[in-house]
Amino acid sequence: MxxxxxxxxxxxxxxxxxxxxxxxxxxxxxxxxxxxxxxxxxxxxxxxxxxxxxxxxxxxxxxxxxxxxxxxxxxxxxxxxxxxxxxxxxxxxxxxxxxxxxxxxxxxxxxxxxxxxxxxxxxxxxxxxxxxxxxxxxxxxxxxxxxxxRTIVSAVAPFDRWIDGDEQAIPETAKRGFVLFTGKANCVACHMSWNFTEGAFYDIGLAGDGEIGRGRAFPNSIKLRHAYKVPTLRDVARRGPYMHDGPLADLDAVIAFYNKGGRERPSRSELIRPLGLTDTERADLRAFLETLTGDRDTRPAAVSDK
Ligand code: HEC
Ligand code: HEC
CATH class of the missing domain: 1.10.760.10 (Cytochrome c-like domain)
Known part of the structure; x- marks a missing residue:
């Protein structure tokens, strides 16, 4: 899974x-x-x-x-x-x-x-x-x-208990949010797997014209211009402001940004487009993101002695 x-x-x-x-x-x-x-x-x-x-x-x-x-x-x-x-x-x-x-x-x-x-x-x-x-x-x-x-690993979060079968671990709003995350909003296309990233690079239509991102290493690529690494969403509610240079103050601002779909330009990923989320859907998506907050702040994980 x-x-x-x-x-x-x-x-x-x-x-x-x-x-x-x-x-x-x-x-x-x-x-x-x-x-x-x-x-x-x-x-x-x-x-x-x-x-x-x-x-x-x-x-x-x-x-x-x-x-x-x-x-x-x-x-x-x-x-x-x-x-x-x-x-x-x-x-x-x-x-x-x-x-x-x-x-x-x-x-x-x-x-x-x-x-x-x-x-x-x-x-x-x-x-x-x-x-x-x-x-x-x-x-x-x-x-x-x-x-x-490498020992800095996110702690177990309510989301993990839910995935393991505990239906009480997260509220109904967050369950609806997960359906949006993996469906209508399709966040999962880029924020996939248990870590909610596999380290790929995309232009989400956020960076300014002078911010070349991954395109610096690939000057002939249209799609890597203004592209930045997909961050993990583990503990995401704990660590605003967001994005590579922090223009979005909180998760509501992030969701509002994706709902609008960012700046249209040749480099913008096809996966980014206006989402048409209602107020309730936006609140549900946020409730889901909050279930990724680990039970404790993440002191480096214990690794068995070798
Ligand atoms: C096309 C791929 C893609 C899709 C689809 C996508 N993201 Fe992202 N996400 C990114 C990239 C790339 C960044 C970093 C962009 C930057 O820093 O400029 C990012 C950053 C974020 C951040 C900021 C994390 C941090 O530490 O700063 C959050 C939160 C987030 N995305 C949530 C979502 C949600 C919620 C959705 C669905 C509505 C979504 N993303 C859809 C690629 C994507
Ligand atoms: C003044 C603040 C600052 C200090 C001090 C600092 N960093 Fe960072 N760190 C950053 C910034 C900003 C970036 C993003 C750099 C980039 O993307 O080019 C970063 C990126 C990183 C990354 C990459 C993470 C990722 O997800 O790609 C690692 C690993 C890291 N730093 C480790 C360290 C280590 C080890 C030290 C001490 C030797 C250190 N940092 C000191 C600000 C700092």
């Missing part, structure tokens, strides 16, 4: 799960000492209590710099092939040094970062436990951070 949660986190062969790596990655993720001036940790922009986003329409980097994009949720990143709103990162390991070395973001340099970590006896010991000898390297930092990030 496509909506059932998987029982295991996928780890790639070249970065298998280990408790020591994940614990080191967790420490690095929460440490503002990684940034050039101590101003930012990874967690500054990816906060567990708001589904690993930060509540800002666009992320705020070093010295108050407003970055062009919103901090995306890190929920269920283990299941994504390409990372970043426009898919610029080929895997999870390749993400970390972009924010770290960006002068507008964490404002760090690689030699300084390595020197800082090497000078700290706790880090030196943790890197040794996780990787054996040969010290602290950029690659090891990337491996540890990605190992930790």
């Amino acid at each position: 496509q909506f059932r949660r998987p029982s295991e986190i996928p780890f790639p062969e070249d970065n298998p799960y280990s408790k020591a790596k994940t614990e080191l990655g967790r420490k690095l993720f929460f440490d503002p000492g990684l940034s050039g001036t101590g101003s930012h940790a990874c967690v500054t922009c990816h906060l567990p209590e708001v589904a690993w986003t930060d509540g800002n329409a666009r992320a705020i980097g070093w010295a108050g710099t407003v970055l062009p994009l919103r901090s995306p949720s890190l929920l269920n990143v283990a299941w994504l092939d390409r990372l970043g709103w426009d898919g610029k990162f080929p895997d999870l390991e390749s993400v970390a040094f972009t924010p770290l070395l960006s002068p507008a973001n964490m404002h760090q340099t690689e030699p300084e970062l390595l020197a800082k970590l090497q000078a700290d006896p706790d880090y030196a010991a943790q890197f040794r436990t996780a990787f054996g000898g040969d010290g602290i390297t950029r690659r090891r930092i990337e491996l540890a951070l990605a190992n930790f990030e």
Whole structure:
């Protein structure tokens, strides 16, 4: 059944799960000492209590710099092939040094970062436990951070209990909303599977003319112009404002946007069109989206010790 949660986190062969790596990655993720001036940790922009986003329409980097994009949720990143709103990162390991070395973001340099970590006896010991000898390297930092990030998995939500057969788990409005989600509104065409995305890219008719999105990597593609990655909808009610640069403040605004169908242009997906939803149907759709909120905020999931 496509909506059932998987029982295991996928780890790639070249970065298998280990408790020591994940614990080191967790420490690095929460440490503002990684940034050039101590101003930012990874967690500054990816906060567990708001589904690993930060509540800002666009992320705020070093010295108050407003970055062009919103901090995306890190929920269920283990299941994504390409990372970043426009898919610029080929895997999870390749993400970390972009924010770290960006002068507008964490404002760090690689030699300084390595020197800082090497000078700290706790880090030196943790890197040794996780990787054996040969010290602290950029690659090891990337491996540890990605190992930790793969343990960020959405918690069981009322929707999951309903899918498992508990009819009382969600209200009738939400059940009607699910019928709309998979039928008349056809959200499921892009937000499919238990994670409500398979990481594809579409123009939904939202981005401005100058926002090229995935089209930057595919300049000859009409359909990838203004296309952005389909985000997971897990914990979606917990983490507005929405979309790649946060123009929609709440779920009502998102549903109103889809109901109108976005800007008509050659790149817009054929799956996007005016939906003609009534007020009740819009409320039902929202009630369904709210059933995707996990029972607890998502501290990294426990992974069995290996
Ligand atoms: C100033 C805020 C900020 C900080 C600090 C930050 N990020 Fe991000 N993060 C972002 C933004 C904005 C994006 C979107 C970038 C893009 O799409 O090109 C992002 C994207 C990501 C993604 C891709 C998620 C996806 O769904 O595609 C991962 C993984 C990630 N960050 C991990 C990290 C790690 C690890 C660190 C620390 C080394 C970090 N971030 C520090 C703002 C931040
Ligand atoms: C053609 C594919 C497609 C369809 C159909 C679609 N979406 Fe989306 N959805 C996307 C893409 C792509 C984004 C990200 C767009 C961006 O950031 O510019 C998105 C973003 C969202 C977001 C914001 C999530 C976040 O973290 O910012 C929500 C909520 C959402 N969609 C709900 C829905 C609902 C409800 C429907 C049905 C009415 C729907 N979507 C139909 C592709 C689609």
